[in-house]
Amino acid sequence: MASRNTVQQRVIAQQLMELGNHPTADEVYRAVRRQLPSVSKATVYRTLNKLVHLGEATCVIAGLGAERFDHRTDEHCHVVCMKCGTVQDVSEGVFNDGVDHADAAAACGYEIVGHDLVFEGICPACQRA
Amino acid sequence: MASRNTVQQRVIAQQLMELGNHPTADEVYRAVRRQLPSVSKATVYRTLNKLVHLGEATCVIAGLGAERFDHRTDEHCHVVCMKCGTVQDVSEGVFNDGVDHADAAAACGYEIVGHDLVFEGICPACQRA
DNA sequence: CTGTTTGCAAATCCTTTGCAGCTGG
DNA sequence: CCAGCTGCAAAGGATTTGCAAACAG
Numbered sequence A, B: 001m002a003s004r005n006t007v008q009q010r011v012i013a014q015q016l017m018e019l020g021n022h023p024t025a026d027e028v029y030r031a032v033r034r035q036l037p038s039v040s041k042a043t044v045y046r047t048l049n050k051l052v053h054l055g056e057a058t059c060v061i062a063g064l065g066a067e068r069f070d071h072r073t074d075e076h077c078h079v080v081c082m083k084c085g086t087v088q089d090v091s092e093g094v095f096n097d098g099v100d101h102a103d104a105a106a107a108c109g110y111e112i113v114g115h116d117l118v119f120e121g122i123c124p125a126c127q128r129a
Numbered sequence C: 001c002t003g004t005t006t007g008c009a010a011a012t013c014c015t016t017t018g019c020a021g022c023t024g025g
Numbered sequence D: 001c002c003a004g005c006t007g008c009a010a011a012g013g014a015t016t017t018g019c020a021a022a023c024a025g
Helices: A007-019 A025-033 A041-053 A101-106 A124-128 B007-019 B023-033 B043-051 B102-109 B124-129
Strands: A058-060 A068-069 A077-081 A087-090 A110-122 B056-059 B068-070 B077-081 B087-090 B111-122
Touching: A007 A025, A007 A041, A025 A041, A041 A058, A041 A068, A077 B023, A087 B102, A101 A110, A101 B087, A110 B056, A110 B102, B007 B023, B007 B043, B043 B056, B043 B068, B102 B111
Parallel strands: A077 A110, B077 B111
Antiparallel strands: A058 A068, A077 A087, A110 B111, B056 B068, B077 B087
């Protein structure tokens, strides 16, 4: 059980932090490989999943292609571009105000543990194209 | 361009309707095969994607395993069970009241075309287990 | 006829797993 | 020392694609 402090895990966590913008596992992998050329993709996946389970990262439900990871762990919402798949934070806390876990639980009988609010749109770059 | 009216497409659309509860592509495939034993999975995928593009269906961002399709096209939110992956509607319109596309657009610069609100929870059946 | 659609199989993409060797504490 | 971690390669599951034959309009 005792989690070890390995180079790989440190670099992966750090890259997830530095990349910032909701990288896919593959993007993390490529970034990590610049510092640890021999790292394997399996290790990246294993470590990212571990971080998520530890609550030190979250995965963004993007629905477009690959899974995306987020170093932020507070509730906030995202906007995903339907053309290029880029994901950005929408930091306005406003949008979570209308969301009430107790109401949702009452409405469906589930025990609610969280929620995701994702906007779909076209990013500025794709609007021009 | 002219969309043809084929048996396959009619049966697939109808099954998506009848299954109702957010089936995966595979579930639709199995249901369709009961009426059209020779249907191919590729056709199911192609047709479901077509329905989504035509705006006659939506795909639910579930984030757990396979993609799920929904015959409803009005904005409503879902709750997904973190254990078994079941998806249900949460019909209470309440939860969409706090969501304003114009505000979101202003906050991130995207052109907003829609949103998904997904609750994560544990369904009644899994709570007992 | 003619351009869509289909079925099949192969291909692709993303992610997980089995295993033997390595390593941090 | 030894449980946890790594790298590799292979497996796995979901979805897409190429192509020739079938078919709707």
